[in-house]
Each structure stands twice: as structure tokens, then as C-alpha cells.
Amino acid sequence: MSRFSVVVPAHRVQGYLRECLDSVLTQSFGDLELLVVDDASPDACAAIAGEYAQRDPRVRLIRLAAHAGPGPARNAGADRATGDHLLFLDGDDLLLPGALAAIDAALTGHGEPDVLLLGHDRVDWWDTVRPGGTPDASRPLALPPAAWNRVFRREFWRARHLAFSEGAYEDVVPVHTATLRAGGRLAVLDRGCVRWRERRGGSFSTTPGRHHFALVERYEELLAAAGPDDRARLLPHAAAHLLAVLDDPGRIRAGDRRDFFREAARLHRTYAPASTEPRTPGEKALAAASFAAHEGLRKAESRRLRVTRHLGRQKKKLRARAMRAAYRADLYRxxxxxxxxxxxxxxxxxxxxxxxxxxxxxxxxxxxxxxxxxxxxxxxxxxxxxxxxxxxxxxxxxxxxxxxxxxxxxxxxxxxxxxxxxxxxxxxxxxxxxxxxxxxxxxxxxxxxxxxxxxxxxxxxxxxxxxxxxxxxxxxxxxxxxxxxxxxxxxxPRNDVYFTTDDERIARIREHLGIADDRTVLLYAPTHRDYQKGFLPRLDLRRLAERLGPRYVVLVRAHYFYGGDAGLDPHPGLVDVTGYARVEDLCLAADALVTDYSSLMFDYACLDRPIVTYAPDWQAYRLARGTYFDLLSGRPGETPGAVATTEDELADLFRDGGWDTPGTTELRTAFRARFCPYDDGRAAERVVRRLFLAPAQRS
CATH class of the missing domain: 3.40.50.11820 (CDP-glycerol glycerophosphotransferase, N-terminal domain)
Structure with a gap:
């Protein structure tokens, strides 16, 4: 039995399916089965899934005789699943790196809850990534009701006879039902695990029409089966969801808006407690049962936002003008x-x-x-x-x-x-x-x-x-x-510390980082790619730590362009130091530097410690960014030490001792002589004396 059963319905997603399946199968946490359900897709989805099933025993292809839609396709996958937990992923979406390891840790930490809510982000066809839904433990029903932003314990799913609906908005009923039934056995993982793809056209969410009226039917089914307390909890979220769809021109055409509103208002009148005042703007709009009033409120709110933004821009401009005027006056002082x-x-x-x-x-x-x-x-x-x-x-x-x-x-x-x-x-x-x-x-x-x-x-x-x-x-x-x-x-000047720090101070830094004396410390500090969004290391850090064993600990420092953390999978051999204030302390604590094209290598050379170049995309980097010399040439003064271009080569360097040999020492010595000739611990002093204490020399 696997830890996870990942169910992927596939219909007309041949251009995205490989990337989706790869995002699951390359997870550092590999205890999974991947069930791809071919929903009688007329394109190459079945062939792609079959290809993956042939080469990876964790993949199973399930074929439906006729197109049934994503709901029945997911049900077919869930019925054949054997894992402890169910995770549903659409064929054009992605599981983010490290997601399964983080989910596994969260499930264990929360005592195997029935439902675990997940965060997600969204990406458009320009590859622009934006924040998505973030789960809130105090308001679990506020998370958009989607199959792919939560994990279900499989026995809970079956015991509650949960199933996706046929037709549109198939996930509303089972997802909300599961959230309500989980009660105290519901937990939250506050990190992005899924990347939801916004497609330019051809997807359900970008095709307007009356098929979106099915959302009213789904909430009617849900509310009819709910008790009074659950109805009271559901109604505000149902109202918000219905009005969001109403106001989306990609779903509801202008000519259908009045009819959709009337259906939503009828639903609200039917199930809203008569003695309870509407609490949210959405509920108030539906309780009024006037489409004209809703439109008036919507337009008024739109005007208010425009005015607020305009006033904000004007205020900013006026402030900037005032600052510049004061600055111009100060220039005469x-x-x-x-x-x-x-x-x-x-x-x-x-x-x-x-x-x-x-x-x-x-x-x-x-x-x-x-x-x-x-x-x-x-x-x-x-x-x-x-x-x-x-x-x-x-x-x-x-x-x-x-x-x-x-x-x-x-x-x-x-x-x-x-x-x-x-x-x-x-x-x-x-x-x-x-x-x-x-x-x-x-x-x-x-x-x-x-x-x-x-x-x-x-x-x-x-x-x-x-x-x-x-x-x-x-x-x-x-x-x-x-x-x-x-x-x-x-x-x-920033390199002076490498010449003036004693062993006692280095020991305190390592102790502060929680590193035992007998561990060999590797600092992994890759640079950013101008042609890449987000921190996506070219190796599986968790797998590397496992291959290196308990002797090593890897400090991971993502480039500051990517924010305050590297999004690591939990592992005792990995420490995320992206948010650590002083990179110099990290260099002092490290026995070796592993980097690609970061200028940190030139600073680290001052320490005369091993430098390992891990450059799996060297050719792409050179073509996209251009370089002044060939870092991988092996020539003295160009290559600072050992070189690896694959994850296997990198792991073997440390397991076989190739990271620190007489040959790599000679390369490091030549590199240091070329790029650190002035560094001796007194650079800051020279600069201060030249800049502040020798004005006559500046003329």
C-alpha cells in the first residue's frame, strides 16, 4: 500500500500531461501510486500515460469507454486507489517541488487528519506566477472548493460515500461535504503545493455559457442535504462563489446575468434561515432578490475603487512633487x-x-x-x-x-x-x-x-x-x-572577515546553526537565472542529502531575488539558510562551497577551502547570459575545483573524495591567485583611508 494515491483525469490535455506527470514522479517523496484516468480523450493522452506506465511501475492507466467528464473520471481513479491518502490533480496542473514531502510531514504532525487543506499558486500562459488560495484553519470553507487543493484520507472518503458529481462544478458537493464532516480532524498546510494553470482558451473556466448555471444546482444539492447548522456555515461561501461566477464575463454572458442572479437569489431565499439577518455583502445582495440593486451596488463599488485608486495616485504624485521641491531647495544648502x-x-x-x-x-x-x-x-x-x-x-x-x-x-x-x-x-x-x-x-x-x-x-x-x-x-x-x-x-571589504575570524568564532556560528562538530558542512548557494522564475534547483536536495548520509549537512542558500526561503523538503541533512542575514557567516561555517555561477565563489576562495562547481545547465547559461571565461574548462585560473554536471556526479564527488584532491587544490590555488590578490583582511581600512582620510589624493 502506498502513502499517496494521486489521481489525474486526462481529457484534451496532451500538451500539458507530460509536465503534470513529471511533477508527480520526480517528487523527492516517492511512496505513491499515480492513476491516470483517460476520459476517452481524442488526442494522445492515453498514449502518453501508457508510455509512463511502461517505464514506471508506480503509474497505472485507467481507460474509460466513453467520455464521462472529470467527476466520473476522478471517481474511477478513487475506486481503484490503494494508497492511504487521495490527492486529485488535473492533467494540466502541477505538483510543486517538495509538495509530497511537506504533505507527508503535515499529515504525520497532525495525527493523520481526514482532510488536509493545501495552498496553491496560479500560472498563466505567459508563465507569470501569482499567489492563489491560502487555507485558513479558522475558515476552512472559504478555500475555493476544488478537488486539487486538499488531501483526503482514503478510508474517510469511502466511509462517507463521497463522490464527485457528474457534469460541471463536480467538486463543490464532495469537497464541501468532506470539509464539514472532517470536523476536528481537519488540518491546514500553509504552503503552496499545487500550481493551477490558467489556460488562454479551451478550458471550462474560460468558456462562457449557461452550463455555468450548474453551480446553482450543485449548491442546491449540497444545502438540501445539510442540517441547519451546516447550512448557516455554507450560505456565506455559497453566495460569494455564486456572485464571483456571475461577475466573471469568462463564464456568464451579459445576456444571461439576470437569469443567473435570479436562480442564485431563489436558492438563497429557499435555504436562508428566516430569522437570520444576511451577514456578508454576497448574502445581502441575494437576499434583496433584485438584480438591478445588485448591479447598482456592483457599479458603485467599482466606481469607489476607481476613485480610491485615482486619489491614491494623485496623493503619491503630490507627495513626490513636494519631496522633489524640498530636495531642489536642499541642493542650494x-x-x-x-x-x-x-x-x-x-x-x-x-x-x-x-x-x-x-x-x-x-x-x-x-x-x-x-x-x-x-x-x-x-x-x-x-x-x-x-x-x-x-x-x-x-x-x-x-x-x-x-x-x-x-x-x-x-x-x-x-x-x-x-x-x-x-x-x-x-x-x-x-x-x-x-x-x-x-x-x-x-x-x-x-x-x-x-x-x-x-x-x-x-x-x-x-x-x-x-x-x-x-x-x-x-x-x-x-x-x-x-x-x-x-x-x-x-x-x-566584505571579505576581510575571512582573514580576521578565529576558530572560536567559527565554532559559535556552527553552534548557532545547530551543526554538530563531527558533521561536514556543505554550503549550496546557486545564483539566479534571468530566464527562470522562482527558486528551482537543478537537483533533488532531499535525495542528495540521503545519498550523502549523516556525515554531511547541506546549508541551502537560495538567491535573494527569490524571497526569504528555499521551500525545502524537511530533512535532518538540510538547513534552509536563505533568510540568514550574513552570508559571510555561512561561508565561515562551511567546509566546502557548492555553487554554479554565483560570484560567491570568488569570495569563498579567500578561505582556501574546496569549491565544487555544479553546472548542469552551463551551455544554456552561457548562451542566455554570456560569460567572461569557461568555468568548466579545467584550466588553472578558470575552474576553482571539482566539477559536476549531473546529480549523480555531484553525489559521487563527496562519497568518493573527489571534491578535495591534490588536483582540485592546485586549481583552487590558481583561482585564488587570480581573483583574490588584494584580499588580506585590510581592504575596508584601505578604502576608508582613501575615501574619508585622504581628501587631497582625490583631486
């Missing part, structure tokens, strides 16, 4: 010779090279007052005792107008005017492997609408361009061409 403004990573937090310079300036140049620029949503990340201003605020514009020193690893927001006498240090935030600046013009997949004229205008504001190595100096000079700045070849 004298510069503050003791004020420095810092920024990093587009105002995300206090970090990287600017943070190291700021810290050293407080020590060596205490007369310099340092102020950080952060966005409003990140101001909680500012350490205690660090002065900051919120981007776009009055204090921000005043600081930008009056500061003598500007230090950033990206750019300052809002388009400021650099004044004579202001000194701008651009620190950058990595050594370039991928193409940068004007070189990106040849690789449009990575530009995302960059204005290269604005890039040059920004470059003309710099006075110093910090370099970590001669390679960076050469690249910056070409891709950010300007006579306004001079290179500052001082090394990277």
Missing part, C-alpha cells in the same frame, strides 16, 4: 563634510561591501556620520544603533542633497542629482563571471528592459569604482565606460 550615505542591494538592508566600509569608518573615521538608505519593507532588518532613512522620504532626499560621501553596491533610488563636491564610491557586489553593463546588449534575455543610457548616466556619477582583482578592473572599465571615475584596486 552647503554639503555636510561629515555625512556619508550608504546603500546596498537596492535598499534591502545593511550588508556587503558598504556595510564593511561603514563599520570600519566608525572605527577609523568616527567624525563621519553614516546614514543608510533602506526601503520601508526592509527597515526592520537594520541593526540596532545604525542610523537610516527610508527611500523616498523627506529625510532621504535631504541626506542625498547634503551628504559629501555616497557609497553603494548598486544604485540609489529616485534619480538624484550629484552635486559638485560629492564623492560617489561604487563598490559593486561581485566579481563578474556573467556579462555585465554594456556587454549585456548582446544577451537580451538577461536585460529585462534595461536602459543602457541610464546605465551610462549612472556610471558618470561615480568617482571611484572598487575592484576586487585585475579581472574586475578590466571588465568594469570596458562595460561601464566613463572618464568620471578611477578604479580603486583595494580588494573587497
Amino acid at each position: 552647503s554639503l555636510d563634510p561629515h555625512l556619508a550615505v550608504y546603500g546596498a542591494y537596492w535598499n534591502r538592508a545593511v550588508s556587503c561591501n558598504p556595510a564593511a566600509i561603514h563599520a570600519k569608518a566608525r572605527e577609523l573615521a568616527p567624525h563621519i556620520r553614516g546614514v543608510w538608505v533602506v526601503s520601508g519593507r526592509h527597515q526592520d532588518k537594520v541593526p540596532p544603533g545604525v542610523e537610516y532613512v527610508v527611500e523616498g522620504s523627506r529625510r532621504y532626499w535631504e541626506a542625498m542633497a547634503r551628504a559629501t560621501y555616497l557609497v553603494n553596491n548598486s544604485s540609489f533610488p529616485g534619480g538624484f542629482t550629484k552635486r559638485p563636491g560629492q564623492v560617489y564610491l561604487q563598490t559593486h557586489h561581485g566579481t563578474p563571471l556573467k556579462k555585465m553593463g554594456l556587454d549585456q546588449r548582446r544577451y537580451p534575455a538577461g536585460t529585462h528592459g534595461i536602459s543602457f543610457q541610464k546605465v551610462l548616466d549612472h556610471t558618470d556619477q561615480w568617482d571611484f569604482s572598487l575592484s576586487a582583482n585585475p579581472h574586475s578592473t578590466e571588465v568594469w572599465e570596458r562595460v561601464y565606460p566613463s572618464t568620471a571615475y578611477q578604479p580603486l584596486e583595494a580588494g573587497y
Whole structure:
């Protein structure tokens, strides 16, 4: 018996079915059976499912003699299922990576509930992913009634004689019934497990017509069988669902709207308790039983929202004008010779090279007052005792107008005017492997609408361009061409910590991360892909941890573009450190770095510890983004150590010792000599002395 039975009805989804089945079969949690029900599909669905069944014993193909619809198709799959729990997935949807492992952990943690509600997101035909429904334990009926956003204990499903209806909206009755009957044996998993696909055309939800009136019939069937208490719970959600369908032009045509409303209002009058006042806007609209009144309210609400949005835009514009006017006035005030403004990573937090310079300036140049620029949503990340201003605020514009020193690893927001006498240090935030600046013009997949004229205008504001190595100096000079700045070849201040941290401090970091002394720590830190949305590692991290065994622990650091976590499957050999504030601490804790094309490899080389390059999509990355050298060439000064291009190769490197050999040590030494020649623990000091303590040298 399997842990999960995943039932997939298939009808006219041949273009999506392979991706759907792959999303199930490649889950790190593999104790499952996959039942694909061919609903007499006229396309290649049956052939595709049969192909999968031949090569994977977990797949079973069930064929219906005649087209019956998704409800009977799901019932056919549920009748033949043998797993502990039922999970229904449409043939054009996806099970997100790590979903089954997370579901298994949630079921175990909640004592095997009868129903587990799941979160989901949605993707359109442009591959734009947006948030979907999020389950709420206090309001379980508010989750859209769909077959695929919950898991059912199979014995519960059968004992309650649950089944999907025939015809449209087949999941409304069994899904709501199961939610009501589960009672206290209902639990919530608050993470996205399913990706629901919005199709451009041809799907039920995008085909308008009177077949959508079936929704009224489904709720009538549900409410007729419900007791008084359950009716009271169901009615607000039924009203909201009915009115949402009514107001969707992709479902209800304009000429049918009045009839649909009348049917929905009749349903509400029939089952609403006479002594109870309508509670929600939907119930009130149906209780009024006036389509004209509903339309008036809907149009009034639409007008109110438009006015509110317009007033919000106008208020924002007026505020921006006021800020700019005050800023222009501040430009006539004298510069503050003791004020420095810092920024990093587009105002995300206090970090990287600017943070190291700021810290050293407080020590060596205490007369310099340092102020950080952060966005409003990140101001909680500012350490205690660090002065900051919120981007776009009055204090921000005043600081930008009056500061003598500007230090950033990206750019300052809002388009400021650099004044004579202001000194701008651009620190950058990595050594370039991928193409940068004007070189990106040849690789449009990575530009995302960059204005290269604005890039040059920004470059003309710099006075110093910090370099970590001669390679960076050469690249910056070409891709950010300007006579306004001079290179500052001082090394990277953020790397000073690698030369000044003792073993006792490293032991405390590992202890804080919960790592035992006898574990070998691998830091897995891939970079982002310009051509990819979301964190989708090119390996199964849970499977890798299992293959490596208890000797190893893998710290997983997703790129900051992807948010605060990596969405890992639970495993004792994996630790999600995406939200950890200081990547330098993670490097210090790690015995080896595993990365692909991240510039972290150049920083980590300062530690003279093994670097493993895992590059399964190297050719695609080079073609889409462009690179300055061949990371996989094996030549000294280009390849930092061992290389793997498949998951098997990566696991074998650590199991067989290939990750740390005399040959990889020679490669690492050459790599370090090329890319870390200035790093010695005193880079921040050199920058501070040059920027703040040697003004005569800047002329």
C-alpha cells in the first residue's frame, strides 16, 4: 500500500500531461501510486500515460469507454486507489517541488487528519506566477472548493460515500461535504503545493455559457442535504462563489446575468434561515432578490475603487512633487563634510561591501556620520544603533542633497542629482563571471528592459569604482565606460572577515546553526537565472542529502531575488539558510562551497577551502547570459575545483573524495591567485583611508 494515491483525469490535455506527470514522479517523496484516468480523450493522452506506465511501475492507466467528464473520471481513479491518502490533480496542473514531502510531514504532525487543506499558486500562459488560495484553519470553507487543493484520507472518503458529481462544478458537493464532516480532524498546510494553470482558451473556466448555471444546482444539492447548522456555515461561501461566477464575463454572458442572479437569489431565499439577518455583502445582495440593486451596488463599488485608486495616485504624485521641491531647495544648502550615505542591494538592508566600509569608518573615521538608505519593507532588518532613512522620504532626499560621501553596491533610488563636491564610491557586489553593463546588449534575455543610457548616466556619477582583482578592473572599465571615475584596486571589504575570524568564532556560528562538530558542512548557494522564475534547483536536495548520509549537512542558500526561503523538503541533512542575514557567516561555517555561477565563489576562495562547481545547465547559461571565461574548462585560473554536471556526479564527488584532491587544490590555488590578490583582511581600512582620510589624493 502506498502513502499517496494521486489521481489525474486526462481529457484534451496532451500538451500539458507530460509536465503534470513529471511533477508527480520526480517528487523527492516517492511512496505513491499515480492513476491516470483517460476520459476517452481524442488526442494522445492515453498514449502518453501508457508510455509512463511502461517505464514506471508506480503509474497505472485507467481507460474509460466513453467520455464521462472529470467527476466520473476522478471517481474511477478513487475506486481503484490503494494508497492511504487521495490527492486529485488535473492533467494540466502541477505538483510543486517538495509538495509530497511537506504533505507527508503535515499529515504525520497532525495525527493523520481526514482532510488536509493545501495552498496553491496560479500560472498563466505567459508563465507569470501569482499567489492563489491560502487555507485558513479558522475558515476552512472559504478555500475555493476544488478537488486539487486538499488531501483526503482514503478510508474517510469511502466511509462517507463521497463522490464527485457528474457534469460541471463536480467538486463543490464532495469537497464541501468532506470539509464539514472532517470536523476536528481537519488540518491546514500553509504552503503552496499545487500550481493551477490558467489556460488562454479551451478550458471550462474560460468558456462562457449557461452550463455555468450548474453551480446553482450543485449548491442546491449540497444545502438540501445539510442540517441547519451546516447550512448557516455554507450560505456565506455559497453566495460569494455564486456572485464571483456571475461577475466573471469568462463564464456568464451579459445576456444571461439576470437569469443567473435570479436562480442564485431563489436558492438563497429557499435555504436562508428566516430569522437570520444576511451577514456578508454576497448574502445581502441575494437576499434583496433584485438584480438591478445588485448591479447598482456592483457599479458603485467599482466606481469607489476607481476613485480610491485615482486619489491614491494623485496623493503619491503630490507627495513626490513636494519631496522633489524640498530636495531642489536642499541642493542650494552647503554639503555636510561629515555625512556619508550608504546603500546596498537596492535598499534591502545593511550588508556587503558598504556595510564593511561603514563599520570600519566608525572605527577609523568616527567624525563621519553614516546614514543608510533602506526601503520601508526592509527597515526592520537594520541593526540596532545604525542610523537610516527610508527611500523616498523627506529625510532621504535631504541626506542625498547634503551628504559629501555616497557609497553603494548598486544604485540609489529616485534619480538624484550629484552635486559638485560629492564623492560617489561604487563598490559593486561581485566579481563578474556573467556579462555585465554594456556587454549585456548582446544577451537580451538577461536585460529585462534595461536602459543602457541610464546605465551610462549612472556610471558618470561615480568617482571611484572598487575592484576586487585585475579581472574586475578590466571588465568594469570596458562595460561601464566613463572618464568620471578611477578604479580603486583595494580588494573587497566584505571579505576581510575571512582573514580576521578565529576558530572560536567559527565554532559559535556552527553552534548557532545547530551543526554538530563531527558533521561536514556543505554550503549550496546557486545564483539566479534571468530566464527562470522562482527558486528551482537543478537537483533533488532531499535525495542528495540521503545519498550523502549523516556525515554531511547541506546549508541551502537560495538567491535573494527569490524571497526569504528555499521551500525545502524537511530533512535532518538540510538547513534552509536563505533568510540568514550574513552570508559571510555561512561561508565561515562551511567546509566546502557548492555553487554554479554565483560570484560567491570568488569570495569563498579567500578561505582556501574546496569549491565544487555544479553546472548542469552551463551551455544554456552561457548562451542566455554570456560569460567572461569557461568555468568548466579545467584550466588553472578558470575552474576553482571539482566539477559536476549531473546529480549523480555531484553525489559521487563527496562519497568518493573527489571534491578535495591534490588536483582540485592546485586549481583552487590558481583561482585564488587570480581573483583574490588584494584580499588580506585590510581592504575596508584601505578604502576608508582613501575615501574619508585622504581628501587631497582625490583631486
